[in-house]
Amino acid sequence: MKKFTPASVVLTVVLVGSPTFSGQVLAQQFVSDPLEPVNTKVHAFNQFMDKHFLLPVARGYRKYIPGPARQGVSNFFSNIGDISVLANNLLQMKLEAAANDTGRIMINTTIGIGGLLDVATAIGFTPNDEDFGQTLGYWGIGTGPYIVLPLFGPSTLRDAIGFSVDTATNPISHQDNVRIRNSAFALEQLDKRVDAMSVESLITGDPYIFMREAYLQQREYLVNDGQANQDWDQEWDWD
Numbered sequence: 164m165k166k167f168t169p170a171s172v173v174l175t176v177v178l179v180g181s182p183t184f185s186g187q188v189l190a191q192q193f194v195s196d197p198l199e200p201v202n203t204k205v206h207a208f209n210q211f212m213d214k215h216f217l218l219p220v221a222r223g224y225r226k227y228i229p230g231p232a233r234q235g236v237s238n239f240f241s242n243i244g245d246i247s248v249l250a251n252n253l254l255q256m257k258l259e260a261a262a263n264d265t266g267r268i269m270i271n272t273t274i275g276i277g278g279l280l281d282v283a284t285a286i287g288f289t290p291n292d293e294d295f296g297q298t299l300g301y302w303g304i305g306t307g308p309y310i311v312l313p314l315f316g317p318s319t320l321r322d323a324i325g326f327s328v329d330t331a332t333n334p335i336s337h338q339d340n341v342r343i344r345n346s347a348f349a350l351e352q353l354d355k356r357v358d359a360m361s362v363e364s365l366i367t368g369d370p371y372i373f374m375r376e377a378y379l380q381q382r383e384y385l386v387n388d389g390q391a392n393q394d395w396d397q398e399w400d401w402d
Contacts (some may be wrong), residue, residue: 164171196375202311206371209316221356233357235279240351241290242271242278245308247329251293255301260291292385296325300386309375317378 196202225233249264267283267290275282284290299321300306307320318326330336335351338344366373 167359174283195306197308198310202309202375203371205311205313209311209314210370217352217356218360222352224353225357225360233354236350236354238271238275238281239278241281241355242268242275245271245290246334247295247332248291248293250283251295251298251330252291254295254298254340255293258295260293263288264291294325295328296322296382297386299325300382306379306382309379318372319379319382322382353390 175391224276245264245268249261249268252258252261252264267288270283270286270288272280272282274280296319304321310318310320310323312323315326334338335347338347
């Protein structure tokens with residue numbers, strides 16, 4: 164679950180796991196970006212913060228922390244994230260997916276030692292990807308304008324609202340010990356930034372435009388559960 168983090172962390176969400184993205188951007192006519200003058204400035208600020216603060220730490224983390232330990236961290240936060248995924252599948256009335264999420268949480272929390280091991284995936288309980296922004300889209304709420312959030316990165320009005328709800332329902336947000344809560348938050352963002360490092364080479368052209376179009380296409384893909392937007396397919400050649 165995304166929280167306070169430089170914009171480049173969003174690359175994990177934007178680029179990873181989108182079979183429909185081929186390196187081309189969506190046509191300008193499909194983009195609602197009335198705040199572009201402000202968004203570009205926020206984007207530049209986020210890139211600066213990432214370059215000078217988070218990225219150097221992420222490089223050190225990847226260099227000095229063993230791979231199995233880093234994987235355990237990723238699994239742990241993924242297990243926590245499955246709680247939000249379960250809630251949103253229930254809100255979308257996807258009961259079969261919700262049952263799968265329940266199985267994942269139970270198996271990984273117990274046999275997986277608190278989520279450090281992803282036993283559930285190994286035995287066939289595949290992970291789902293749902294959040295409250297997708298739930299709003301599922302019930303017909305439009306995206307609204309594109310927004311670049313300071314330190315959070317690409318979003319839309321709908322996803323910003325969804326992000327607030329997902330943050331409020333994240334168990335880490337309700338940890339009473341401030342030091343533990345902040346440390347867990349920082350480690351989660353560091354883990355995401357390390358993941359994003361593997362896809363940065365895919366960025367071409369203007370980084371702002373690339374990230375905007377990739378983010379919007381990825382979110383459309385997720386809201387439609389992997390079904391490409393037919394209007395785009397009819398209007399544009401995606402080869």
